[in-house]
Amino acid sequence: MTFSYYPGCTLKTKAKDLDMYARRSAQALGIDMQELAEWQCCGAVYPQAKDEIATKLSSVRALMSARDAGHDLMTLCSACHHVIKRVNNDMATDTDIRMKVNNYIKPELEYSGETKVVHYLEVLRDYVGFDELAKKVVNPLKGKKIAAYYGCLLLRPGSVMQFDDAENPSIMEDLIKAMGATPVLYANRNECCGGYVTLENRPTAQRRATSVVSSAKAAGADCIITACPLCMYNLDANCDESQKLPIIYFTELLAEALGVK
Amino acid sequence: MQTEKEMANDIIRRSGVNPLKCMKCGKCSGTCPAYEDMDYHPHQFVSMVQKGRINELLQSKSIWTCLSCFACIERCPRSVEPAKIIEAVRLELIRRQGCNHLKSDAIPELLDDKLPQQAIVSAFRKYSK
Ligand code: SF4
Numbered sequence A: 001m002t003f004s005y006y007p008g009c010t011l012k013t014k015a016k017d018l019d020m021y022a023r024r025s026a027q028a029l030g031i032d033m034q035e036l037a038e039w040q041c042c043g044a045v046y047p048q049a050k051d052e053i054a055t056k057l058s059s060v061r062a063l064m065s066a067r068d069a070g071h072d073l074m075t076l077c078s079a080c081h082h083v084i085k086r087v088n089n090d091m092a093t094d095t096d097i098r099m100k101v102n103n104y105i106k107p108e109l110e111y112s113g114e115t116k117v118v119h120y121l122e123v124l125r126d127y128v129g130f131d132e133l134a135k136k137v138v139n140p141l142k143g144k145k146i147a148a149y150y151g152c153l154l155l156r157p158g159s160v161m162q163f164d165d166a167e168n169p170s171i172m173e174d175l176i177k178a179m180g181a182t183p184v185l186y187a188n189r190n191e192c193c194g195g196y197v198t199l200e201n202r203p204t205a206q207r208r209a210t211s212v213v214s215s216a217k218a219a220g221a222d223c224i225i226t227a228c229p230l231c232m233y234n235l236d237a238n239c240d241e242s243q244k245l246p247i248i249y250f251t252e253l254l255a256e257a258l259g260v261k
Numbered sequence B: 001m002q003t004e005k006e007m008a009n010d011i012i013r014r015s016g017v018n019p020l021k022c023m024k025c026g027k028c029s030g031t032c033p034a035y036e037d038m039d040y041h042p043h044q045f046v047s048m049v050q051k052g053r054i055n056e057l058l059q060s061k062s063i064w065t066c067l068s069c070f071a072c073i074e075r076c077p078r079s080v081e082p083a084k085i086i087e088a089v090r091l092e093l094i095r096r097q098g099c100n101h102l103k104s105d106a107i108p109e110l111l112d113d114k115l116p117q118q119a120i121v122s123a124f125r126k127y128s129k
């Protein structure tokens, strides 16, 4: 199982753990992650406007490199996944954007969305399989009650992301079960953490983060797992002290369960 | 200087949204997690752009408090995609000379040691050109 891998800026700096535990776990599971030789920041937010071209180029370059390497493109950060997947969808479905991007990059071979973009969690579900993963768990996380936090970017818009049921996802809960722990369902698992608005209007982000974490706490969770460095930040730094829970990257728990932490 | 009607046409084209599809059910605003921090709400953006009331929207604080969470897009029963209209209005403003909302000089005091790079890149992309 070989994939081209796009880590993104934050996984090289503030979120090194998310990346490191993902690589260790991948090795234990027989997944070969080949980091793209050259990649540029995805821009962190998907440029929604039809006339935004330059802001989509870095994603297209990563997508083309994976195509040229002959692999699917694996992502890990929720934001990178969101941006690259949606830009890829534009390249496959929007003829005007496709033409302008190709005119700009002038690749030897035109790009029109051929690369398959898969998130690390999708690799676990669709390529490894949670039953197989469960067999490789050497250190089951028995008794741990874990709340999965999906947030926005992995799920929406469901028609493009096609990650899971956008309103009632289960992929992270299935992973939690495979690791031997107990998933905790709670109302706000797919509502926004506050995102980048923490820099513009901190009270909004504080209200969002507190409402997510308190919802998980009320449902009896011991901790929350996430795939996104910005969700990690908001749910921790912007949550009211009285409601705080440990916020952990899902890859850290996976590495623990697989005995490679 | 463009008229409001011309700006509205540009915004509609840039967003790719057809505001006439809206049936004014208000579900987008009902589900919006930034509702309390907005003056104009997602359903109002759709109908005000359709009516050409752009100057008011350019003054709106909602263009900065929208979280780009896409809940309104997912949950609109008519696939109107209000967040795209809000983004197109914001671009109408920040693409003008001198209208960057987030200036790089302001960044250092917003930082703390845990803030991920992703937050800064996102905010720059959303608030400045
Ligand atoms: S949810 Fe859709 S149809 Fe309903 S008011 Fe909002 S934009 Fe209009």
Ligand code: SF4
Pocket (backbone or CB within 6 Å): B028, B031, B032, B033, B034, B035, B042, B065, B066, B067, B068, B069, B070, B071, B072, B073, B082, B083, B086
């Ligand atoms: S994308 Fe913006 S307008 Fe739409 S629901 Fe989220 S915060 Fe509200």
